[in-house]
Each structure stands twice: as C-alpha cells, then as structure tokens.
Amino acid sequence: QKEVEQDPGPLSVPEGAIVSLNCTYSNSAFQYFMWYRQYSRKGPELLMYTYSSGNKEDGRFTAQVDKSSKYISLFIRDSQPSDSATYLCAPTVTSGSRLTFGEGTQLTVNP
C-alpha cells in the first residue's frame, strides 16, 4: 500500500464549478500538508500548505486536513480554465523534511 493515495483522474469540469481534490495517507506522523500545482511540461510549484488539522484559505483555494481520518482535500471555487493542471498532495513530518508525493490528479476546466 502506498503511503499517500491520490485519485489520478482525469477530472473534467465546466468553468465556474467547485472542484474537490483529495488524498488519503497512512503515516500518522505527518504534520504538514502541501499541495503542488503542475502545468503541462513544467515542474511542480507549491500552491499552499497547512499545518495539522483544519482549514486554510487562499483566494479561491481552500486546503482542508482531517488527521483523524487521514484525509486531505483541496477545494477550488469558481474554477477557471487557468486552473487546468495536475495537482499533487505532499504530506510530510516537519516543514523541512522529505516530501511524500501523491500520484497527482489531472484537472481540466472547460470554458
């Protein structure tokens, strides 16, 4: 069993939709939960991160962590075609320690 599981999709939604991207993990020591966004033929870039359980909002993006169920979510409100990318979750034990990446979910937002 992988340490981080993520549905690879692909996921296709119309512009303006609310998107939910999810990961599960098995290591209860994970404390930091990062989301990376990767555009086609580019390297991943850090989108946002949360520490421990709870929610964090950044514009149209909300990251949510439920440590009791080991479940990580990223919500995108009012999705735009520019949000079309692959989204990777990456939990880790401390902020500077090695990341464990999910497989990534490929998202397409159609105009």
Added chain:
Amino acid sequence: DAGITQSPRHKVTETGTPVTLRCHQTENHRYMYWYRQDPGHGLRLIHYSYGVKDTDKGEVSDGYSVSRSKTEDFLLTLESATSSQTSVYFCAISATGQGAIGYTFGSGTRLTVV
C-alpha cells in the same frame, strides 16, 4: 524556476549509452533531489543529497548514480541507459531551518532512450 536550472531540457539517447543530467542552483540550499515522473507512478525519488559529497538512495535508485562536488551542482548519471529509463526527470532543492517549506523544482529534462 528562479534559482534552479536543469540541463539539457530534452535528450534522445541510445540504449546502453551513459547519460548525465545536470541540476544547478543559485540558492545555496543544502538539500537537492532527483525525481522521475511517469504516468501511473507520479513522482518517484531516485537519489538525494544533504550536502557536498553526501548522497543517499531513494526508492528507484537502481541504474542511477549521483555526484555532488559543489553545493550548487547535483549530477544524475544513467550508467547504461535502458528504455525503462525513458521519463521526465525533475531536480528539486530545499532549504533547512525555521521557515523552510517544501521544495522548489526545476523545469525538468525529458529523456528518451531508443
């Protein structure tokens, strides 16, 4: 991809030949990583370095070696390239200490072994 560059960006090579990919950083970060990314597998760690001449294996290190003789350069060598090593290779860097969050990735090297 400020502060981190990979070269070459694209390469086609023949089976059995050695290949070296280069990662160069200007951030003076201690940690450097090599990943490969393949459909169905996501990002998989090949090797990483935690300082000059200090390296360790990742989950898919067979057939690969690395060297780090300077803080800014981390080289990945495919000793004898095989078709299974056709992939996109990403280098990443990370800082240590308070406030260090996550990795910064390079733009990738697309390698085709024919």
